[in-house]
Amino acid sequence: MKATPARTRRWVTAALSVLALTAVTACGGNNGSSGSSSGSADKADLTWAFWVAGSEDQAAWQKVADQAHTDHAGITVKLQGAPWDSYWSKIGTTLAGGKAPCIIGMQSLRMASYANAMLPLDDLMKKYGLKAEDFDKPIMDGLKADGKQIAIPYDSGPMVIFYNKDMFKAAGVADPKPGWTMDDFKAAAKKLTAAGKTGLVTTPGDLGTMSWVRTMTGAEPLADGKLNLTDSKFEQGFSQYADFVKTDKIAPQVPGGNPDFETQQFTGGKAAMQLNGPWSLIDTKGKVKFNLGIAPIPAGPDGSKTYTAGSGFGIARSCKTPDAAFQAIMSMTSEKPLTVLAQAGRAYPARTVAHPVWFTAANIAGAKETIDYASEHSIPLVTSKNWVQVADLLNRFGTQALNGEIPPDQALKTIQDQAGAGS
């Protein structure tokens, strides 16, 4: 048979059509039999998606996963690690496509965006006897959406001030103590700002900004679950926060787009204080060449007020074996792995029983007093569904507000307008 051009064209068209159809079915098809898992309550091979910072990190967290197999011979958990930034875009698409791994790492600040695709754990907690009171209350609450428990925490912590004891001593400033006020703080920071160094370093990150605003005026970013940044109390608190850089000049100008700037300036000895979470404390202590101290956030007119954040593990709705996944999560957040994590300084454990080990590992005078005090004065930072966008906008427009390029209330209005209520 001879092939005419017309026939060739028909063949090519047919071949392309088949290819296109294959593409459509490959991309659109979702038969639900994903890589989630298969098995029963006591026998399953599970995958766990989590953020890791490298191969050493991956190995350390795989040990946490192995606790599930130690406790339940039929269950194995394999860690599927991704770097922090790409983790969230990856998990978003896999959760949406119903192809997510069974066990999902979840951070309290981002949970609202993903909660719809996650399984509420309250029934499983009852069934397997996991007690909420064994964990820090603020982070247990921080991992709830619409009153339902979405993830079980492994770490937590209220935002506290890290400070450079050597710089304080050299400037003749007394070490801060729980109960110190905003006036004490500003006086100290002004004394510490000299010779190219600053008393404080700050960036418009969500957790830090919200904590400063809360202690200064008590304002919160959400009202009835909706974004409420243009509230006058919030504007007032944010404006005072921007003044640290703009008018008080106790903190350096903020560069755009460098989330590590605060930590770089502080660990490099260029700034005497920064606001940070206990999850970074042991790591920071290992990096710095000075004596490190911690103190609660200074008290505003209504006392010291801060926010707690943390992370935990939840189950994707698409998971075929939620019972096995929950048992695995119980093992992964049990005393033993959390104690190991605490000893290694990887996380301030969410389980109260593992706290003493962490304080021993941290070996910082007054750390327990400070963190207990801060915990008492903290609430979880509850976020809106569009929080990722809010945090991004805050970073960009907050930089302008802090550097004095635009008025702080204009920055907040732009963020509110751009992000919408985000209920």
Next chain:
Amino acid sequence: MAAVNTTVAPTGTSPARDDRPGRRPALRRDGRYASVFLAPSLGGLALFTLFPTAMALGISLFDWPVFGTRSFLGLDNYSHLLHDPVFRRVVLNTVLFVVLYVPLNVVVSLGLAVWLGPQIKGRQIFRVLFFIPVMTPMVANVMVWRLLFQPGGLIDGGLQSWFGIDAPNFLGSSTWAMPAIVTMSIWQGFGYNFLVFSAALDQVPQSQLESAQIDGAGPLQRFRYITWPMITPSMFFATTMTLITSFQVFAQPFILTQGGPGVATQTIVMYVYNQGWQFLTMGLASAAGWVLFVIIMGITAIQFLGQKRWVNYDV
């Protein structure tokens, strides 16, 4: 159907048709082979370019959240973009980047290529040196430039210790952020066009340049009337490719400034990335993607149409 049958029936059966020019068996066989050889790349193009492009056009007509229900919006996403002051600024930023980056890139790379002519010793070493930033991963380049630019960084620290003055907050100021990104991008990107121009300049016959010199033509005249016409095809290639890639700029602002401060350095691709992968609104992301696609297609088409006026393929 009947009409189709009558026209199809004689095809390939009439011996007279095979005698017509262009229908000879050998050529027909070539065509068959060609389609076999083309199939993999055509398949790839269909699967990885045409299909996603069409799919994106479809998605752009929907409110398509990653979680939750999708609903048909028609052209609402496009009208939202048109009326959104942030997106208008984002388009403006992208155009500003292109307008600053493309001419500067061409001037720097062409200037260095001309300067590093055959008479310069060690030009191969310079060629390698200039090409290193192109080969180095962008993230590594950007990290180094961030250390230069940030407050207390190398530039700021140097100015403070030598002259006692503060450098501008390059990455935190709306005025300086875009020039900082353009500067970094030129340093990173000029090596590629430099190699293209270098190769083109090496093709210009020395004999012609020498005879022009003997006839009394100065260096500028020799460049204008001999070198320039001969390198116009390379110039066309370089400007077209640089223009397309600079409209798609993403990594530099994404890592250096995250699009800030405010929206001062956010570009269209960053906007698409944020809407799609950060805020999980695929409809708006696809619409913005299509806006960029149309802009690039339009400008590339204008370039191809305009090349008759200045590109010289006859030498």
